[in-house]
Amino acid sequence: MKVVKQSLMMILISILSVLVLCITNANHILVNAQNTKYVSKNQKWANQFKRQGYAYSLRYGNHDYILTNLSKHAYDKVVKDKVRFKVRHIGTYKNAISFNLVSKNGKYNTDASYSSDFYYTDSRNKRLKPIVKLERxxxxxxxxxxxxxxxxxxxxxxxxxxxxxxxxxxSSYYQLKKYLKTNSREDIPYLLIGNI
Structure with missing residues (x-):
């Protein structure tokens, strides 16, 4: 009876270790796929964002769609410290838009979704809040x-x-006028990013 229990215990431990390895491997593959494999890149649009410089910050958005490769602790720290990011490139992956963001010191490099995971930092300026509200x-x-x-x-x-x-x-006013004419997501005013 004792030998049977030990055998069952060894089998159970083996199964659990294989599951942990599979999950770890799957997460590693997913993160690599998110960072390197885009169906398409939109460099022209990314260049519009690059001109703004380190003018974006991460926020707690819709966590079901976060494409981030940051740990929860790092993500919380970045949000709390309001670390500034710059858009490096924009890609689409399975009908989602992903913005690759890099921090000024180069320590953080992550992907974020367009409407919920990051915002234009000037949109949180108290003097601009009424303008953002009316633009919205x-x-x-x-x-x-x-x-x-x-x-x-x-x-x-x-x-x-x-x-x-x-x-x-x-600038945001003219971007809004252009957006209403073209109805293109590439013309959405910077002040409305993360505020729609």
């Missing part, structure tokens, strides 16, 4: 009172006293 309203309800909303938005932008804030808001 125009973006989501573009068929209602568009001229009046554009006029109000432009007026709000002209009342900004800080030159950098005014420049960012004006």
């Amino acid at each position: 309203d125009i973006f989501l309800n573009s068929d209602k009172n568009l001229k009046a909303k554009y006029k109000k938005l432009y007026s709000m932008i002209n009342k900004l006293s800080n030159g950098k804030d005014k420049s960012v808001a004006k």
Whole structure:
């Protein structure tokens, strides 16, 4: 009886160790696939983001779609410390858009989804919040009172006293107008990234 128990225990341990190896191997393959294999890359669009520099931060988004290769601890630290990232390249993989982000110090390199995992850091600026809110309203309800909303938005932008804030808001204003004409995801205003 004792020998049978020991045999069963050894078999169970062997099965568990094989399962752990399979899971570890599958995770390694998945991370490598996410980092290297894109169906297509959109370098022109990535260059638009690159011009912004290290102007993006990660946030807690829809964790079902995070393509990150950061550990939970590293991800929490990056979000808490508001580490700045730059978009290196953009790719599509199985109908999803993935943005490859790299931190300024090069320590963090991760992928993030477009709408939920990262944001343009200036969009969290207190002086720009009302502008972001109105732009979001125009973006989501573009068929209602568009001229009046554009006029109000432009007026709000002209009342900004800080030159950098005014420049960012004006750029976003023109991006929004372009987006509403083209309806292309490549023209979505930077201030709305992570705020839609």
